[in-house]
Every structure is written in C-alpha cells, then in structure tokens.
Amino acid sequence: MIKQMKDSGINWIGxxxxxxxxxxxxxxxxxVPGGTPTTSNESYWENGDIQWATPKDFNRLDSDVLHETERKITQIGLENSSAQIIPENSIILTTRAPVGNVVKNYVEMATNQGxxxxxxKIGLTDSNYYYYVMKITKDTLESLSTGTTFLELSGESLKNFEIMCPPVREQEKIANFLDSKVSQIDSILADTKLSIAEFKKYKQSLITETITKGLNHNAPLRNSGYQWIGEIPKxxxxxxxxxxxxxIIDGTHHTPTYVDKGIPFLRVTDITKSNNSFTPIDFTKTAQITLEEHEELIKRCKPExxxxxxxxxxxxxxxxxVDWDDNFSIFVSLCLIKVNSLIDVNYLAYYFKSSLIYMEIAIGGKTGTITNLHLEKIKEFVIPLSTVEEQKEIVDFLNEKCAHIDSLIEQKQQLLVELETYKKSFIYEYVTGKKEVL
Structure with a gap:
C-alpha cells in the first residue's frame, strides 16, 4: 500500500x-542555553566533576555521542553561572562558531553559551529520532543565524524552528532503523578516514627515509651526530x-590596512588550507594591501x-x-627563507614535510602541541645534506611518489564527501517519511 503524502508547508521538509x-x-x-563560570575563580573549576561541553568537544568526537568533555566545572561554578544541568539522552547543538553541529549526551552535563x-518536556517523543532530524538541519539553521564576526543562532529562532511530528511509535521505528543503517555508513567513513591517515603517515615516513638515507640503499652509512636524524650516507x-x-625572517608584526584590490598579503591559512604544497595559492581569495604599504613592508622582508x-x-x-613572479607580502605567521647555493629550495621544502623538525623539537624537551616556531629555533634546525645534484634527484623521486600518494588521498577524501552527502540524504528520506521503514 502506497502511503498518502501531503505538503508540510515547510520548505526544508517538503x-x-x-x-x-x-x-x-x-x-x-x-x-536550554549554556553558560561559563568566571574563569578567574579557581573554585569554579579546580577538581570539577560536572561535564561541561563546548563546541570544541564536538570536533574531537569519533562518534555522535558525548560521554566526557575536555573541561569540567564544580557545583559552585554551576550555581554561579547561567550553565544548567542537561539530563542524559538530550540533544545538544552548537549555536555559534559553528552553527548546527549535533551530539547526543549519554550522561548528565552542562554546556557553555556556544x-x-x-x-x-512532554515525554511523548523519541529523542533519538529528533537527533537524526537535527543532524540534517545544519544548512537551514545557519540560514536563520545572524552576526558579523560569527554567525549565531538565537534561542528564539531555535524555539520557533519548524519540524515534523510523526506518531511516537513511528519515531521509534525510524530511529531504530537509522541506528542500524547509519552505523554501517559510519563504519565505512571511519575506515576511509583511517586509510587517509595511513596514507599521510606513509608519505611522511617515505619523505623522512629518503632525505636521511638517500636513493642508494647500498650506500655506506655513518652516524650523523644527531639523535633524531640517526645514520646518513657516509x-x-x-x-x-x-x-x-x-x-631567515618573518613577515610584518603589525596588521596592515586591507583594501578590496591591491597587492596580495599572505597569512598562515593561505598556505596551510590546501591539500598539498603543489596546489597553487588562489590570490583572488587572499587579503590585499595597498602598493604603498607593500613597498614599505618589502624593505624588511621581500619574498621572491x-x-x-x-x-x-x-x-x-x-x-x-615561491614558484611565481607576482609581488606579495607576508604576515608574522609566515617565515621567509632565502636559500644559498648549498641547498635546493624544493629539497628544503621536503625537509619541512618530514618528521625531523617534530623529532628535533621533542628531543629538545618540548612536549604537547607546538603552535609557535621562533625564528631562532628555525635557524638551528639541522638538515641532512647531500650534493645539490643528488638533492635534485631526491626531489624528482619524491615529487613522483608524493603526487601518486596525494592522488590516492584525494580520491579517499572525495569518497568521504560522497558518503557524507549520501548519509544526509538517507537520513532525510526516512525522518521526513518519504521512505517508509517496513
């Protein structure tokens, strides 16, 4: 029997x-909105045992269930802030920076204002069903958000957000079905992400091995004198x-005046957001500064x-x-290195793609995530060095090998995009009743 359908009157539902x-x-x-206890009051935070979720917690999850948060607050911190306890099996959404990420909480917790x-509140809904509903509303919720610095979804907009309301037994039936099917899709997604990570790890190990041992596997080796480098060809x-x-210098330490059309001004995101270093920089999307300010900046730091x-x-x-001729300037977040005749610039680029700098930093006593490299440290980095001719041979070898690996990674990343699109479409068809769980 074909189910009779009707127009919901809601654009995103159909x-x-x-x-x-x-x-x-x-x-x-x-x-329920969230809140943050005063961070300067240690009694609100020290030895806290109340889970306290922020949008940052969503980013580190391997699943859609939040069991434990990075930070916790105390009972007195809870009582002296606008944060509230959220019962287990609720739905938590990020409503700013970014809008629309969704998790389920299987333990009681509070949240911040993000x-x-x-x-x-009526006991006649299946929260798991509505979790799936909210999973597919990100784009719609973003369109209802406002803000200049960042988008934020107001409490009123969320309260008045229109949704469907099937009979509760049908909610349960759909949710149970999606639990099974979506977990299968998520398993494929997880395997694909793991495969990407393994390709990236292999690529870095190949680079590290090649710039420390060279292309002649029969070459006699000697101790480099540096623990993190190990043996190098004799x-x-x-x-x-x-x-x-x-x-070796960094870019300007002050923020220039940006203009709509001028000279490109590169920041760290302009070189880190591409999938690989072979991807050209899109200068139409970089910041721009005036010619006058550019000419002033290149007196100190002139990229060529x-x-x-x-x-x-x-x-x-x-x-x-830098493999282009056009003029540009750089911000302090970038370091400019002008190489001499002893090293090929592309070989040096592969040194930075290896694991050597991280090993050198670690052996130097630094632990945890390093988010800033000082110029003096960069100057002290130790480079395994062959002749320039051999460096060029290594570059040619790694260009070919890395291009192949990057191609495989891009294929996997495209598969991720397609799987996420399919997953969203699959959920949409069932939570809106366009497809029936038999």
Missing part, C-alpha cells in the same frame, strides 16, 4: 505522510639551516621567486616554495 503533523521545537522540547540543548653532511640560507615560505604560527612547519 512532503510528509498525511497522518503526520508539524510543530515547532518549543512545543515538545525545552531549549551550545543550546533540547530537553524533552659522504653526506648535517648542517644547520642558518648555514644554508642568506636570510625561489624562496621558501614556512608557517610558524598555528599549524607549524608547512612549507610553500
């Missing part, structure tokens, strides 16, 4: 079964970067074709060879 109703979030859920929670040297360059840019703040150590 048609729904004729026996379904529509409603707004506030009719079936209590919308989240809002949907707590069942006729190689290990030299500090300051001896292989004529200048054949130089190397390296990210030194945020995501550290990402290299970009």
């Amino acid at each position: 048609e729904i079964p004729s026996d379904w109703k529509t409603t707004v979030v506030k009719k079936i859920f209590r919308v 989240c809002k929670s949907l707590v069942d 006729d190689w040297n290990a030299m500090k970067l300051k001896r292989l360059s004529t200048k 074709k054949g130089d190397l840019l390296v990210s030194k703040n945020g995501t550290i150590g990402v290299p970009k060879v």
Whole structure:
C-alpha cells in the first residue's frame, strides 16, 4: 500500500505522510542555553566533576555521542553561572562558531553559551529520532543565524524552528532503523578516514627515509651526530639551516590596512588550507594591501621567486616554495627563507614535510602541541645534506611518489564527501517519511 503524502508547508521538509503533523521545537522540547563560570575563580573549576561541553568537544568526537568533555566545572561554578544541568539522552547543538553541529549526551552535563540543548518536556517523543532530524538541519539553521564576526543562532529562532511530528511509535521505528543503517555508513567513513591517515603517515615516513638515507640503499652509512636524524650516507653532511640560507625572517608584526584590490598579503591559512604544497595559492581569495604599504613592508622582508615560505604560527612547519613572479607580502605567521647555493629550495621544502623538525623539537624537551616556531629555533634546525645534484634527484623521486600518494588521498577524501552527502540524504528520506521503514 502506497502511503498518502501531503505538503508540510515547510520548505526544508517538503512532503510528509498525511497522518503526520508539524510543530515547532518549543512545543515538545525545552531549549536550554549554556553558560561559563568566571574563569578567574579557581573554585569554579579546580577538581570539577560536572561535564561541561563546548563546541570544541564536538570536533574531537569519533562518534555522535558525548560521554566526557575536555573541561569540567564544580557545583559552585554551576550555581554561579547561567550553565544548567542537561539530563542524559538530550540533544545538544552548537549555536555559534559553528552553527548546527549535533551530539547526543549519554550522561548528565552542562554546556557553555556556544551550545543550546533540547530537553524533552512532554515525554511523548523519541529523542533519538529528533537527533537524526537535527543532524540534517545544519544548512537551514545557519540560514536563520545572524552576526558579523560569527554567525549565531538565537534561542528564539531555535524555539520557533519548524519540524515534523510523526506518531511516537513511528519515531521509534525510524530511529531504530537509522541506528542500524547509519552505523554501517559510519563504519565505512571511519575506515576511509583511517586509510587517509595511513596514507599521510606513509608519505611522511617515505619523505623522512629518503632525505636521511638517500636513493642508494647500498650506500655506506655513518652516524650523523644527531639523535633524531640517526645514520646518513657516509659522504653526506648535517648542517644547520642558518648555514644554508642568506636570510631567515618573518613577515610584518603589525596588521596592515586591507583594501578590496591591491597587492596580495599572505597569512598562515593561505598556505596551510590546501591539500598539498603543489596546489597553487588562489590570490583572488587572499587579503590585499595597498602598493604603498607593500613597498614599505618589502624593505624588511621581500619574498621572491625561489624562496621558501614556512608557517610558524598555528599549524607549524608547512612549507610553500615561491614558484611565481607576482609581488606579495607576508604576515608574522609566515617565515621567509632565502636559500644559498648549498641547498635546493624544493629539497628544503621536503625537509619541512618530514618528521625531523617534530623529532628535533621533542628531543629538545618540548612536549604537547607546538603552535609557535621562533625564528631562532628555525635557524638551528639541522638538515641532512647531500650534493645539490643528488638533492635534485631526491626531489624528482619524491615529487613522483608524493603526487601518486596525494592522488590516492584525494580520491579517499572525495569518497568521504560522497558518503557524507549520501548519509544526509538517507537520513532525510526516512525522518521526513518519504521512505517508509517496513
């Protein structure tokens, strides 16, 4: 028997079964905002045992269930802030920076003001069903958000957000079905992400092996004198970067005045957001400064074709060879290296793609995530060094190998996009009743 459908009257939903109703979030859920205790008061935080979710917690999840948060607050911190306890099996959404990420909480917790929670207030809904509903509303919720610095979804907009309301037994039936099917899709997604991670790990290990051992696997080796480098070919040297360059400097330390059309001004994100270093920089999307300000900046730091840019703040150590002639300036988050005749700039770029700088930093006593490279540290980096001719041979070898690996990674990343699109479409068809669970 074909189910009769009707127009829901809600653009993002479309048609729904004729026996379904529509409603707004506030009719079936209590919308609970979050809050942050004063961070300067240690009694609100020290030895806290109340889970306290922020949008950052969503980013580190391997699943859609939040069991434990990065930070916790105390009972007195809870009582002296606008944060509230959210019962287990509620739905938590990020409502700013970004809008629309969704998790389920299987334990009681509070949230900060970047989240809002949907707590069942009538006892006649299946929260798991509505979790799936909210999973597919990100784009719609973003369109309802406002803000200049960042988008934020207001409590009123969320309360009045229109949703469908099928009979509760049908909610349960759909949710149970999706639990099974979506977990299968998620398993494929997880395997694909793991495969990408393994390809990236293999690529870095290949680069590290090649720039420390060379292409001749039968070459006699000697101790480099540096623990993190290990053995190198007998006729190689290990030299500090300051001896292989004529200048190592960072970009301007002040924020220039941006204009709509002018000279490109590169920041760290301009070289770190591409999938690989072979991807050209899109200068139409970079910041722009006036010619006058550019000419003033290049008196101190003048990037030229054949130089190397390296990210030194945020995501550290990402290299970009300047292989273009157009003028540009750089911000303090980028380091400019002008190499001398002892080293090929592309070989140096591969050094930064290896694991050597991280090993050197670790052996130097630094632990945890490093988010800033000082120029003095960069100058002291030790580079395994062959002749320039052999460096060029290594570059040609790694260009070919890495291009192949990057191609495989891009295929996997495209598969991720397709799987996520399919997953969203699959959920949409069932939660809106366009496809029936038999």
